[in-house]
Amino acid sequence: MRHRSWIGTAREQFAARRDIVGLLPHAGGPLVAALVGVNLLLGCLPVVFTVATAMVLGRVPAAVDGGLDSDAWDSLVAVFGVAAGAFVARQLISPVERALGELVTRRIDGRVFDELMAASLRSPGLGPLEDQRALDALRTAAREVEFGVQSPGRAATGLLALIARYTELTGHAIAVGVVFSWPASAALVVTVLLFRHGQRGGLRRYARTRSSLAADQREIDYLRDLAGGAAAGKEIRVFGLAGWLRQRLRDTYLRFLEPLWAERRGIYLWPFVRFSVVGLVVTGVVFAVVGATARELTLTGFVLVVTAALSLLRLAEHYPEADLPTAIGMRAYDAVRRFAEYVEQVEHAEQVGHGGFGDTREEHPVPEPVGTLRFEQVCFRYPGQRRMIFDGLDLTIPVGRCTALVGVNGAGKTTLVKLLARLYEPTAGRITLDGVDIRAFPVDAWRARLSVIFQDFVRYESSVADNVGLGAVGFLDDREGIGEVVDSVGLGEAVARLPRGLDTPLARHLTGGAELSGGQWQRIALARALFALRHGSRVVVLDEPTASLDVRAETGFFEEFTGLAEGATTLLISHRFSTVRHADLIVVLEHGRVTEQGSHAELLARDGRYAELFRLQADRFVDVVEGPVR
Numbered sequence: 001m002r003h004r005s006w007i008g009t010a011r012e013q014f015a016a017r018r019d020i021v022g023l024l025p026h027a028g029g030p031l032v033a034a035l036v037g038v039n040l041l042l043g044c045l046p047v048v049f050t051v052a053t054a055m056v057l058g059r060v061p062a063a064v065d066g067g068l069d070s071d072a073w074d075s076l077v078a079v080f081g082v083a084a085g086a087f088v089a090r091q092l093i094s095p096v097e098r099a100l101g102e103l104v105t106r107r108i109d110g111r112v113f114d115e116l117m118a119a120s121l122r123s124p125g126l127g128p129l130e131d132q133r134a135l136d137a138l139r140t141a142a143r144e145v146e147f148g149v150q151s152p153g154r155a156a157t158g159l160l161a162l163i164a165r166y167t168e169l170t171g172h173a174i175a176v177g178v179v180f181s182w183p184a185s186a187a188l189v190v191t192v193l194l195f196r197h198g199q200r201g202g203l204r205r206y207a208r209t210r211s212s213l214a215a216d217q218r219e220i221d222y223l224r225d226l227a228g229g230a231a232a233g234k235e236i237r238v239f240g241l242a243g244w245l246r247q248r249l250r251d252t253y254l255r256f257l258e259p260l261w262a263e264r265r266g267i268y269l270w271p272f273v274r275f276s277v278v279g280l281v282v283t284g285v286v287f288a289v290v291g292a293t294a295r296e297l298t299l300t301g302f303v304l305v306v307t308a309a310l311s312l313l314r315l316a317e318h319y320p321e322a323d324l325p326t327a328i329g330m331r332a333y334d335a336v337r338r339f340a341e342y343v344e345q346v347e348h349a350e351q352v353g354h355g356g357f358g359d360t361r362e363e364h365p366v367p368e369p370v371g372t373l374r375f376e377q378v379c380f381r382y383p384g385q386r387r388m389i390f391d392g393l394d395l396t397i398p399v400g401r402c403t404a405l406v407g408v409n410g411a412g413k414t415t416l417v418k419l420l421a422r423l424y425e426p427t428a429g430r431i432t433l434d435g436v437d438i439r440a441f442p443v444d445a446w447r448a449r450l451s452v453i454f455q456d457f458v459r460y461e462s463s464v465a466d467n468v469g470l471g472a473v474g475f476l477d478d479r480e481g482i483g484e485v486v487d488s489v490g491l492g493e494a495v496a497r498l499p500r501g502l503d504t505p506l507a508r509h510l511t512g513g514a515e516l517s518g519g520q521w522q523r524i525a526l527a528r529a530l531f532a533l534r535h536g537s538r539v540v541v542l543d544e545p546t547a548s549l550d551v552r553a554e555t556g557f558f559e560e561f562t563g564l565a566e567g568a569t570t571l572l573i574s575h576r577f578s579t580v581r582h583a584d585l586i587v588v589l590e591h592g593r594v595t596e597q598g599s600h601a602e603l604l605a606r607d608g609r610y611a612e613l614f615r616l617q618a619d620r621f622v623d624v625v626e627g628p629v630r
């Protein structure tokens with residue numbers, strides 16, 4: 001059993017090294033060849049130095065006897081020159097090795113980062129970005145690659161750095177073998193390798209433990225962002241959360257560090273104790289034999305054996321430039337691959353499952369203009385969840401009209417939009433456009449017809465123009481169009497007052513940046529949707545578009561927006577009945593199904609759920625407005 005697991009570990013290690021070696025070509029053949037050459041040289045120079053210094057010592061007596069003009073003196077100076085040259089060359093070449101290593105690391109990490117980004121942006125749906133294990137793998141990989149400390153690139157240069165160490169080891173072993181005894185040389189090499197084996201095993205466990213703590217690391221990052229970010233700053237101060245936050249950060253840190261401390265003790269203490277005993281015994285025996293046979297050796301031979309053996313034993317330590325970077329960097333690359341494989345699996349499962357993202361892609365062009373949208377017996381549960389959000393949902397969204405969706409919190413309104421945008425696929429049933437399953441359209445072409453502003457729309461730390469123009473990224477240079485939609489959502493004046501107008505970055509911490517109010521941001525989001533409509537979108541979905549607008553702006557919103565979105569199919573989600581009531585069709589969503597639909601007047605006349613919710617809100621509004629007057 002133990003034997004099998006040892007073989008398993010060896011195989012795993014071999015595969016991980018092969019993967020890292022496979023990355024080297026991305027750094028460019030000549031650069032890698034140069035680094036290999038420099039490492040070989042760095043491995044040979046200490047051996048040359050050892051041999052030359054031994055020869056210097058061996059030649060001193062003859063040179064002293066012969067005097068300054070003797071051949072012995074000249075030969076002493078020559079070997080001294082070689083020793084000094086080896087020493088100086090090593091000092092000069094080490095920085096070259098570091099610089100080349102840095103280049104190789106950067107090139108490889110750049111490539112791995114691309115691989116990682118491609119994997120995380122590749123999935124058309126959101127599933128992989130919500131799966132805990134996939135997220136942990138992504139976090140582990142991204143962290144190491146981003147900071148470049150123990151990254152796959154460092155692992156690759158770390159492997160190359162081993163060339164120098166093992167060349168040095170081989171050279172010194174040969175010196176001991178040739179001058180003194182091959183069995184003694186073999187005994188020393190075995191000792192060194194035993195030490196190394198023990199330490200590398202410990203480092204492997206350390207790297208494994210470290211990557212198993214990704215969830216704690218994620219929590220630490222989250223808490224640190226929370227404590228240092230402006231977003232939570234207000235609440236932390238107002239609710240006096242500083243103490244709670246500090247304690248939680250401390251607890252999480254300890255939870256993260258304690259297993260690492262334990263592993264470190266394992267790395268530095270136990271292998272050290274175990275292998276030191278073996279090492280000391282072997283070294284003792286070798287030196288005892290050297291001592292006993294010293295008389296048979298020349299002075300040069302004696303010095304050479306002793307210094308070469310000591311240099312060999314020095315190589316029994318842990319190599320900081322190679323060991324930790326390879327142990328952790330290999331795991332980081334493994335995490336990149338796991339994440340990419342996971343995304344691939346999800347994609348594949350969706351294709352072979354119920355006709356997911358790609359099975360019929362490219363077959364149907366999206367009809368122009370977009371026709372009636374239908375949810376037909378749609379069932380859906382989030383990946384890994386048991387609860388059905390929709391269970392046989394039937395809904396028709398008429399073309400060119402405004403449909404409003406209402407329902408209590410958690411009824412599934414946003415989920416319905418995510419299905420429409422194909423961020424998830426229905427578990428059963430289908431969504432059709434003029435009778436054609438939307439999965440038959442290429443996902444990008446379908447999304448180009450949609451303009452969705454989510455409740456939690458993104459506030460890009462970029463210019464006003466970008467924040468609007470990203471609604472149709474291919475038309476970012478349409479400055480006139482951007483200016484017009486900004487005006488049409490009533491932001492013209494406010495933007496004109498900004499230091500650089502449309503080019504003002506929307507983040508106060510950026511140079512010349514400005515911050516907008518919640519309502520102004522919401523208008524930016526509306527402008528983004530309108531800009532998308534200008535450039536080819538036909539279906540516009542607005543999730544809570546008036547939540548941050550003041551009463552006056554909200555009153556004008558509906559008319560203005562429907563005027564601007566004329567001819568487009570609009571889906572409006574709102575808890576504000578004053579916004580909803582003007583829609584052509586109002587749909588009430590409850591328990592995963594449509595329970596009522598009709599115009600505002602029809603639904604009031606039916607006196608059902610909608611009428612009840614509408615009256616509840618209207619009464620509250622009357623109370624609030626009339627309260628102080630009474």
Ligand SMILES: Nc1ncnc2c1ncn2[C@@H]1O[C@H](COP(=O)(O)OP(=O)(O)OP(=O)(O)O)[C@@H](O)[C@H]1O
Nearest residue numbers: 130382385389407408409410411412413414415416
């Ligand atoms: N990514 C997710 N993974 C798992 N469950 C989710 C996810 N997103 C939403 N849910 C669950 O799906 C249900 C419907 O959420 P959804 O956001 O669609 O509701 P909603 O009607 O838009 O609510 P609200 O009016 O509060 O915005 C909720 O119970 C929510 O907990």
